Amino acid sequence: MPASPGAVLNVNGQPSPRLLWFMSGSIGLITLPHAWHMPPLLIGFFGLMWLWRLLAISRPAWLPNRLGLFALTLAGIGLAYSQHRGVFGRDAGTGLFVVALGLKLLEIHGKRDVYVIVYLAFLVAATQFLYEESILMALYILLVCTVLLATLVTQNSVSPQTVLALKTAATLIVQALPIAAVLFVLFPRLEAPRWSWLDADNQAKSGLSDTLEPGSIAKLSLSAELVFRVKFDADLPPPGQRYWRGPVYTLFDGSAWKAAPALFRAANPDQPVFGGKAYDYTLMMEPQKQNWVFALELPSAFPAGLRRNELYQLTTNKNPGDRAEYRISSVPSYNTGGINPAERRESLQLPGKPSERIRNLLAQLRGTTESPEALIANLLQHFNRENFRYTLNPEPMPERQVETFLFERRAGFCSHYATAFVYLLRAAEIPARVVGGYQGGRFNTVGGFLEIRQADAHAWAEVWLDGKGWVRFDPTAAIAPERIEQGVNVDLQIASGAANFSPIQFDAKTLTWLQRSQQLWQNVDYQWQRWVINYDTDNQKALLQNLGIDDFVKLGYWLLLSVGGFSGLLAWRLLRPNRRRRDPVLQAYRQFCGKLRKAGVDFGPGDGPQTLAQRAKAVRPDLADTIERIVAVFIRLRYEPSAEAGDLRVLKTLIGSLRV
Numbered sequence: 032m033p034a035s036p037g038a039v040l041n042v043n044g045q046p047s048p049r050l051l052w053f054m055s056g057s058i059g060l061i062t063l064p065h066a067w068h069m070p071p072l073l074i075g076f077f078g079l080m081w082l083w084r085l086l087a088i089s090r091p092a093w094l095p096n097r098l099g100l101f102a103l104t105l106a107g108i109g110l111a112y113s114q115h116r117g118v119f120g121r122d123a124g125t126g127l128f129v130v131a132l133g134l135k136l137l138e139i140h141g142k143r144d145v146y147v148i149v150y151l152a153f154l155v156a157a158t159q160f161l162y163e164e165s166i167l168m169a170l171y172i173l174l175v176c177t178v179l180l181a182t183l184v185t186q187n188s189v190s191p192q193t194v195l196a197l198k199t200a201a202t203l204i205v206q207a208l209p210i211a212a213v214l215f216v217l218f219p220r221l222e223a224p225r226w227s228w229l230d231a232d233n234q235a236k237s238g239l240s241d242t243l244e245p246g247s248i249a250k251l252s253l254s255a256e257l258v259f260r261v262k263f264d265a266d267l268p269p270p271g272q273r274y275w276r277g278p279v280y281t282l283f284d285g286s287a288w289k290a291a292p293a294l295f296r297a298a299n300p301d302q303p304v305f306g307g308k309a310y311d312y313t314l315m316m317e318p319q320k321q322n323w324v325f326a327l328e329l330p331s332a333f334p335a336g337l338r339r340n341e342l343y344q345l346t347t348n349k350n351p352g353d354r355a356e357y358r359i360s361s362v363p364s365y366n367t368g369g370i371n372p373a374e375r376r377e378s379l380q381l382p383g384k385p386s387e388r389i390r391n392l393l394a395q396l397r398g399t400t401e402s403p404e405a406l407i408a409n410l411l412q413h414f415n416r417e418n419f420r421y422t423l424n425p426e427p428m429p430e431r432q433v434e435t436f437l438f439e440r441r442a443g444f445c446s447h448y449a450t451a452f453v454y455l456l457r458a459a460e461i462p463a464r465v466v467g468g469y470q471g472g473r474f475n476t477v478g479g480f481l482e483i484r485q486a487d488a489h490a491w492a493e494v495w496l497d498g499k500g501w502v503r504f505d506p507t508a509a510i511a512p513e514r515i516e517q518g519v520n521v522d523l524q525i526a527s528g529a530a531n532f533s534p535i536q537f538d539a540k541t542l543t544w545l546q547r548s549q550q551l552w553q554n555v556d557y558q559w560q561r562w563v564i565n566y567d568t569d570n571q572k573a574l575l576q577n578l579g580i581d582d583f584v585k586l587g588y589w590l591l592l593s594v595g596g597f598s599g600l601l602a603w604r605l606l607r608p609n610r611r612r613r614d615p616v617l618q619a620y621r622q623f624c625g626k627l628r629k630a631g632v633d634f635g636p637g638d639g640p641q642t643l644a645q646r647a648k649a650v651r652p653d654l655a656d657t658i659e660r661i662v663a664v665f666i667r668l669r670y671e672p673s674a675e676a677g678d679l680r681v682l683k684t685l686i687g688s689l690r691v
Contacts, residue, residue, distance in 0.1 A: 046145055050185055051088045053193065054145065055081065057178040058132065061156045064171070065129060068162050070114040073126045076107060080133030087137075094137055104134055125158045145186055152179055164354075166559040177201050206601055213593040217575075217586065220568045238319060239467050239488060243280045243288040248446045248467070252423050254485035257317050258469060259325055260557055262480040264311040268327065270471060271515055272363045274491065274503065275325040275483060277468035279342040285382040286432060288450060288465050290342075301368025303343070303500070305331050309362045315561060319351040325468055325483070327361035328503065334358060341374075343367065343501075356565045367500030370462060378462035378495060385458040388434060393459050403461045403496055410455060411509040414448065417441070421511035445514070448506035449490040462495040466503070470515065477547070478554030615679060616668045623661055623686045630654075630691035640666055654689065661685045 046054075059081060066074045080103075087093045095103060107130040115123035132151050138144060156172050156179070180200035185193070238251070238258065259275075267273075280288035309331060316324060324337055324345040334357055337345050349355050370378070385393075396409040420442040428435040433454045436447050449465050456463040470489035472481035491505040508515045580586050624643070627634070632647045644662040648655040664682045668674045 046139055046141075046186075048088050050145070050182070051084070051139070053185055054148065054182045055085055055088075055136070057175060057182050058136070058148070058152050060175040060178060061152050062129060062132065064159050064163070064168065065125065065155070069122075069126060069129065072110055073114055073130065076110055077129050077133035080136055084136040100134070100138055103137070107131075107134055121158075121161050125155075125161065128155050128158060142186065145182075149179055149182055164560075164564045166556060169559075173204070177204055180204065209597045209601075210594055213590070213597065215566070216571075217590050217593065219586075220566070220571050238321070238485060239277050239323075241278055241290040241321070243278075243446060243450070243465060243467055243490065244286065248444060248488045248490055251485040251488040252444070256485045258319075258483050258485060258487070259314055259316045260480050260482050261315075261327075261472065262313045262478070264313075267474070267481070268310055268363060271508075272327075273471050273481075274328040274489075274505075275469040275472075276328040276330075276344055276466060277323055277325050278321075278466075279344060279493070280465040280467060281377050282380060283382055283450075283454070291377060301500075303329060303331070304366045304368065305329075305362040305364065306366075307362060307364030309360050311358075311360045313356060313561075314359055315356045315557070315565070316347075316354065318354055322346050322348070322351045324357060326359050328363065328468075329361060329365045330359055331362045331365075332360035354560060354564060356561060365500075369500070370495050375462050375495075378464050379457050379460060381454070381457055386431075386434060388438060389455065389458055392437065393455060396455075397459065403456075403459075403494070406459060406461070407456070407494065407504060410452065411504070411506060414452075414506055415509040419443075419448075419510050421445075421507065421514065445507040446490040448510060449492050452492045452504070452506040456492075456494060464493050466491050466493050470505075475550045475553055475557075477550045478557050480554075480557060482553065616665065616682070619679070619682050619686055620665050620669075623665075623689070626686070626689055626691050651691070654691070657685060657689055661689070 062074075062077060062081075083093070108127075111123065111126045111130050115126060128151065132148065132155055135144070135148050135151060139148070153176065156176055159168060159172055177197065177200045180203060181193075181196040184196040184199045238256075240247070278290045281291045282289045310327060312327070314324070314326065324347050326333070326345045329343055330339060330345055333339065333345060336349060337347050337357060337359075339345055345359075347355065347357075393406075396413060397406050398409070400406070418441060421444070422442045423444060425436075425443040425447060426440055428440060433451050436443055436451055437455075446465075453463040453465050467488075467490050469483045469487040470491075471487050472483040474481055489507070491503060491507070493501045494504055496502050505515060575581070575586065578589075580589055620640075624634075627643070627647050630647070630651050632643075632650045634643050634646055638646070640662045644658050647658050651658075661682065664678055664685065668678050668682060
């Protein structure tokens with residue numbers, strides 16, 4: 032006897048086409064995000080298996096036999112191994128899970144296989160968080176897990192209905208969220224061991240590198256990729272002080288500037304002397320390819336996990352591929368003190384003797400004074416008055432870059448001006464170096480924080496002056512002061528491909544609804560990253576100490592009471608009598624029993640439907656046919672997996688037509 036259309040299993044115990052379609056759709060949604068970071072061959076292999084399963088729903092004979100499935104398994108494992116040179120690690124492990132899920136779809140013989148596929152799909156869904164941790168991805172995974180859980184509900188339903196299964200699955204997830212939240216907050220956090228960094232995502236990330244060429248920063252000017260966000264405890268520093276210090280470039284080979292390895296650098300015995308207002312802030316770094324932390328120039332206080340090297344740049348001992356948050360204090364007014372002989376030699380290094388044109392220019396700028404400050408002032412005026420231009424698309428300068436820029440092109444990006452400025456000062460025997468980092472940032476009025484993106488990348492110069500130490504000079508301010516005072520308008524700059532500047536801070540009254548919505552969403556994402564994704568061991572320890580939990584015994588009590596309390600509340604909610612929610616099948620059956628009592632049928636509370644039917648037919652043989660039909664439909668609805676959606680309506684109609 033064939034199964035009814037609503038059944039989830041046929042007479043041979045095989046999943047019905049309805050269940051297979053539902054399960055295949057949920058698995059397709061689960062695996063879809065992996066298409067953006069898995070090798071095309073692997074995601075293509077899964078897609079082939081998935082399509083094969085869909086086609087075989089109506090044509091079961093198309094499924095591979097045992098030998099074919101074994102060959103496909105070997106091919107899948109070999110493909111996963113060849114794409115990742117192994118089967119261990121994040122990428123290889125995820126690829127293996129996805130391949131196994133696709134292969135298992137072709138081997139479904141009963142309920143057990145459905146369970147295996149669903150549980151494996153949950154694992155594949157969890158691996159997505161190894162690649163992306165945004166709130167949108169979390170909501171998406173929550174949605175598809177609801178659909179996946181609805182597959183299990185459908186699998187175990189007597190009369191499956193898609194909408195009802197989804198509603199049941201959503202209810203189960205909502206009921207589990209409080210317990211999940213308690214475990215997230217209280218359960219001890221596990222940090223990844225450092226050796227696992229070797230298996231981290233090594234895909235190239237855009238950003239500054241330890242090599243600076245005249246046009247390299249210009250390549251970042253059209254990137255809206257987020258680098259870090261900063262929330263100040265009080266007032267923001269003025270726009271002209273928003274310099275976020277990164278790598279320092281000291282070695283010049285004639286075409287590119289490179290950062291000298293700290294391993295070969297002599298430490299300066301003098302420590303910076305800070306004076307003036309200090310700014311306290313929380314800095315959240317996005318995943319980077321370098322272990323650099325871009326602090327406001329110059330950092331004066333920072334957590335133990337950070338180190339300020341001899342170039343006054345902050346570096347971290349954490350995995351740079353992870354998002355991290357730091358509490359930092361910076362003072363824009365400082366004196367770095369003296370300079371040691373090795374540092375002086377490094378800051379005067381040139382690849383060769385300056386040309387005659389360079390020497391003549393320096394003689395013209397220096398005049399009769401030997402003061403470094405006077406030469407610097409004259410040089411900045413030279414950039415301002417001699418028709419130099421600021422552009423994102425300077426013409427190539429393959430040879431004699433500094434001379435070509437100074438005497439021929441006279442158009443460039445910040446790195447052109449900073450490197451030419453430092454070269455001229457070194458040629459004049461004044462210690463100088465190039466500093467890379469970011470300048471400015473876009474202020475989010477909703478969340479009250481600055482967003483710094485790759486388009487804010489910048490280069491400036493540092494000059495050592497007797498009695499002052501290393502002093503910042505930004506030649507770009509002499510050419511395009513609006514770049515420093517107003518900041519980069521990232522959206523317009525990307526859209527136009529040309530330099531665009533606008534005020535960093537926005538008046539909330541002047542924001543358009545689109546800008547307001549964008550800032551609102553950016554604030555939601557910031558809070559999500561800060562309070563959920565960045566909830567690590569240190570943050571948990573601080574929270575637990577505030578709650579008075581200072582040992583594992585107290586933590587165990589809190590976990591037991593919290594989980595037990597929520598579980599008890601949920602049990603009371605589910606098990607307490609609820610007269611408003613009655614089974615319509617039982618309600619109809621009770622109505623049937625009431626009519627039989629009126630007809631004189633005697634039966635007890637322990638009599639089953641079949642016994643009741645036999646007694647009723649003996650008392651009222653004229654109603655025997657109707658009674659048999661009513662009992663048969665009730666048994667099918669209550670106890671058999673072959674019930675149809677319309678059976679309840681049939682039962683109510685039969686009972687309504689029963690006249691006693």
